[in-house]
Structures are given as C-alpha cells and as structure tokens.
Amino acid sequence: MTIGDELLYGQVIDTNSAFMGQELGKLGLRVRQITSVSDRADEIVATLDQARQRARVVLMTGGLGPTKDDLTKHVLARYFGAELVLDENVLRHVEGIFARYQRPMLEVNRQQAMVPANCQVLHNAVGTAPGMWFEDGGVVFVSMPGVPHEMKYLMTHEVLPRLRAHFQTPAIEHLVVQTVGLGESFLAQQIEDWETALPAYVKLAYLPYLGGVRLRLTGQDDGQPHLLARMEALLPELRRLLGSHIFAEGEIKLEEAVGQLLMTRSLTVGTAESCTGGLLAHRITSVPGASRYYQGSLVAYSNELKMAELGVQAETLATYGAVSEAVVAEMAEGLRRRLGVDVALATSGIAGPDGGTPEKPVGTICVAYADAHRTVTKQISFDRGRQLNLEFTATTALNLLRLNLPGGVPE
Secondary structure (H helix, E strand, O other): OEEOHHHHOOOOOOOHHHHHHHHHHHOOOOOOOOOEEOOOHHHHHHHHHHHHHHOOEEEEEOOOOOOOOOOHHHHHHHHOOOOEEEOHHHHHHHHHHHHHOOOOOOHHHHHHHEEEOOOEEEOOOOOOOOEEEEEEOOEEEEEEOOOHHHHHHHHHHHHHHHHHHHOOOOOEEEEEEEEEOOOHHHHHHHOHHHHHOOOOOEEEEEEEEOOEEEEEEEEEOOOOOOHHHHHHOOHHHHHHHHHHHEEEEOOOOHHHHHHHHHHHOOOOEEEEEOOOOOHHHHHHHOOOOHHHOEEEEEEOOOHHHHHHHHOOOHHHHHHHOOOOHHHHHHHHHHHHHHHOOOEEEEEEEOOOOOOOOOOOOOOEEEEEEEOOOOEEEEEEEOOOOHHHHHHHHHHHHHHHHHHHOOOOOOO
C-alpha cells in the first residue's frame, strides 16, 4: 500500500512496490494486491480495512514526513487506538543527524520522534522517520517511509528478518535466465516442449523487456531435498535450445554481461554514435568498473563531423546516406583507429517522430561492430516511438558486440 497524492498524479513513479514484491517473493510470501491511495485519512482507513480481509501482512510506504500533508502516523495511531508518545531513541537519532550536518532542528523535526504507543519502532538508520510494526487481529501492519532508499534499508534490515521469524514460510528458490534478440512468442515456441516437461514444483514466468526476455524459474518446496540443485539440472537443456540468445544467468543487465566479457578478454571498446547521442556510452558506463575497458565516445550527429572526426567518406554518404550499413561501418572503423581501441561500435538511424522517407521510414536503424580483423553491420526496422527506438538501438549494438567479440560467444 503506497500512500501519496503524488503517486496518483503521476508526479512520482512507485518503485517501492516492485522492490517489496521481489523481496517478499524470495521469502515465499505471495503478494495479493498493490494499492496506491491518496493523502486522505478516510481513504487510508478504508484501504486498511479492505487489506486486512485478504492478507496477513500489510506493508505501507509514504506519509511519514514532517509536513502537514504527511498523515500516515496520525491515522495509524487512531486506527489502532493509541496515543502518540515520544520515543527517546528516535529523538537522539534525529538530533544526531541534524548535529552531524550542523543544521538547526525545528519542532517539526522533533515530531518525527513521536510514534503510536502500541507499535514496535523500526530503526531507520538512513533517515529521520522510523518504521512502525503493528499486530492486530492476527494481521501484521508495517509502515515505512516512502523515500525509496529509506524503505529499502528498513525492508532489508528490519522488516524482512522479522517476517522471516514471524511466519513459517515454505522454501522457495528462483533462477533467472537472461535472453536477448528473441521475442516472447518466438522464445516460448522454441522451448515449448521443455516448458511442458517441467516438474510440478517449478513454475516458469516470462518477463519481457525491450529487446529480450527474462525467464524466471520459481521452485517451491515439495518435501524433497536439494531443491536448488534439481532446478539447476533443468538448465542445460534450456541452454541448448536457446544457445547464443542467452547472455547471462542471474539478475544482470546486458551491459554488465558485455563488460564482464571485455574484462575477461582484456579488450577495450569505444563508441561512435549518431542517433543514440551518447545513450550507448551511458549504458556501458552505468556499470561500475567500466573504466577498465571503455575508452570513450564520439557523438557525430552531423555528416560534417562524421567525415572530419571519423573518416567517413563523402562518396559513401552521397551514395548510401547517413543511415546506412556502409556509413556505420566506416564510423566504427574510423573510431577504432582514432581511439586505438580493440573494438568499436557505431549507431545511426531515424529515431523519429519525423525524418523518415518511403525508402527509409522512421525506425530504420543501422549499427556496426569493428575490430582489427572484421567489420559486422546490421540494419533493423523498429518503430515504437523515439525513446524506445533509441533504447532498442543501444541494446542491438551491445548484443552485436557480445556476439562478435574475438574469442567467440561464451558457452
């Protein structure tokens, strides 16, 4: 249950529910419903009444700040029939935060230490608003701040350990296989027989994203030993069926998997970008430690810069156009020489919403890979709006790199 008008207005995206759902699933706790509710006391109470009818655990985030629109703590005090009392431990913690930053502490900040008398206070080491744990009628209610990093701290250090101790949850295991370059329906068709033969204690979920699909296997305790080992024994056949479409196992992004390959093989890479305008560089450098293999980027949006800085030939541009396999090949080769990197990527395309022609409509994208021995190019047609077009281009380029690195595709 996420509380706040800003969520309903779309001013803030609810990422808290996704994190909580992932972590609860690891404990074998099934999420029945996710609800966003406004900063109105009557609506918060109505939602609490509904939630306790369908669940044994109700997790809440939001409305615990020091301002007048933060009502959650006061609503919970009335709901559970308790007065607000000063918690000395919370007060000392809040005072310590303001002293550390040498800021004056206002009365509204002191009010953060007021909590319902019948709750268990959950220490929030990364913020001023404590979490609160209530038990009423066999149902556990937990209130946490809406600030994502504070919620995550409380979930990890306070809430999940208490839930694990409070409930006898069944053993549950997850395995994630990451794929790229194959749509959900085609992938499902390719592994149909394998999926049909899965044992009853294993469920398969398809989690598509732009350019690929995450396959999540969830195993539930069936009374037999070695649950995880038995699940892992199912993977060799899946690897055989999907081959190079699998880029990793576990919660890892494509750019991370590519970075690991580059580090393992001691290779450096650079990017020459036109339509993606630095997005490909951002994807690569979002991985900690990318400086060990990533050298830099040249964003060459204009034809003049493509020629002057990357060595693209005027004749190539005149003959094939900027969005062509011939041009991205010269961009990648030119950047590799310019930066002295082992491998290079290049992108050029018509991202939209305008600029297309009958011969090259919006969504026409060209990417290239170059190393010392060969250049590989690919043209795709993908139009899902400008931002998604750019994201898909970056994913396609990263996958082209993965598939063509010296040393081959890892088994």
